[in-house]
Amino acid sequence: MADVLKIENLHVHVEGKPILRGVNLKLVRGETHALMGPNGSGKSTLGLAIMGHPKYEVVEGAITLNGEDLLERSPDERARSGVFMAFQRPVAIPGVKMADFLRHAATNVRNPDRKEGAELMPMRDFRRELKARMSELKMDVEFARRYVNDGFSGGEMKRAEILQLAMLQPKFAILDETDSGLDADAVRLASESIAEIGGKEMGLLIITHHDKLLEHNPPEFTHVMLGGRIVETGSRELADELHNLGYDRIRATYPDDEVENRTLLDKEKAGV
Numbered sequence: 625m626a627d628v629l630k631i632e633n634l635h636v637h638v639e640g641k642p643i644l645r646g647v648n649l650k651l652v653r654g655e656t657h658a659l660m661g662p663n664g665s666g667k668s669t670l671g672l673a674i675m676g677h678p679k680y681e682v683v684e685g686a687i688t689l690n691g692e693d694l695l696e697r698s699p700d701e702r703a704r705s706g707v708f709m710a711f712q713r714p715v716a717i718p719g720v721k722m723a724d725f726l727r728h729a730a731t732n733v734r735n736p737d738r739k740e741g742a743e744l745m746p747m748r749d750f751r752r753e754l755k756a757r758m759s760e761l762k763m764d765v766e767f768a769r770r771y772v773n774d775g776f777s778g779g780e781m782k783r784a785e786i787l788q789l790a791m792l793q794p795k796f797a798i799l800d801e802t803d804s805g806l807d808a809d810a811v812r813l814a815s816e817s818i819a820e821i822g823g824k825e826m827g828l829l830i831i832t833h834h835d836k837l838l839e840h841n842p843p844e845f846t847h848v849m850l851g852g853r854i855v856e857t858g859s860r861e862l863a864d865e866l867h868n869l870g871y872d873r874i875r876a877t878y879p880d881d882e883v884e885n886r887t888l889l890d891k892e893k894a895g896v
């Protein structure tokens with residue numbers, strides 16, 4: 625049976641502020657979902673809450689993987705269970721080389737019970753695999769010798785995330801604006817790469833404002849988030865509509881959602 629990642633009635637607070645207000649989403653491995661919505665609607669918050677970022681407090685609802693509670697697992701355990709997120713703003717880890725980072729991460733994901741300090745996957749196997757993936761992605765092998773995201777250009781950071789995705793082969797991958805800061809050619813390459821490294825075998829949640837990233841990964845479902853809720857779910861055509869026409873119709877159809885969230889935020893700010 626296919627793996628299922630399920631989000632039910634998810635409410636999330638960030639620093640005490642309500643951000644997500646009842647999100648429902650079911651991802652089946654092998655499906656591609658696009659997640660769209662205006663800035664500040666809660667898309668990144670959803671991803672970070674799924675990954676277990678400590679700042680994103682789940683106050684109500686459930687996140688399960690094949691029926692098992694993810695919420696009680698640490699971020700590390702969630703990654704080992706096969707859930708991956710490519711961050712909108714990846715962090716630099718100066719002093720840690722891409723290759724070492726990837727060898728650790730790949731070993732841990734493949735042997736979820738590995739104890740810290742236990743043996744890593746054999747260097748020769750790792751090198752062979754890394755070289756193959758990098759050549760598929762048309763990346764220079766030198767790249768793996770650089771420190772993780774340290775001084776990377778926007779484009780290089782996004783490529784580094786895709787290389788991680790290729791090496792980890794997660795069950796589910798959340799790609800948070802993997803197109804941001806990239807020029808049109810780079811987005812096309814990213815879209816192709818995601819498809820090539822086996823995106824179709826994963827459950828993909830692609831957060832994007834641009835249709836180019838979806839070109840090689842056409843979504844079966846498109847979700848629109850507004851004010852911390854998914855207000856509409858449709859097919860590929862919904863993504864096309866929003867790319868072409870923006871969010872005016874969504875805002876007009878669900879006028880209360882964004883406003884309600886803003887009002888809550890304003891009240892919080894005013895200390896009411």
Ligand SMILES: Nc1ncnc2c1ncn2[C@@H]1O[C@H](COP(=O)(O)OP(=O)(O)O)[C@@H](O)[C@H]1O
Nearest residue numbers: 638639643662663664665666667668669670679
């Ligand atoms: N770490 C954080 N600290 C404070 N506020 C946050 C944090 N992360 C998100 N928020 C707030 O939550 C709301 C949703 O943000 P976000 O999930 O980043 O939206 P999107 O990804 O859709 O643009 C925004 O109002 C944002 O300011």
Ligand SMILES: [Mg+2]
Nearest residue numbers: 667668669712
């Ligand atoms: Mg975001």
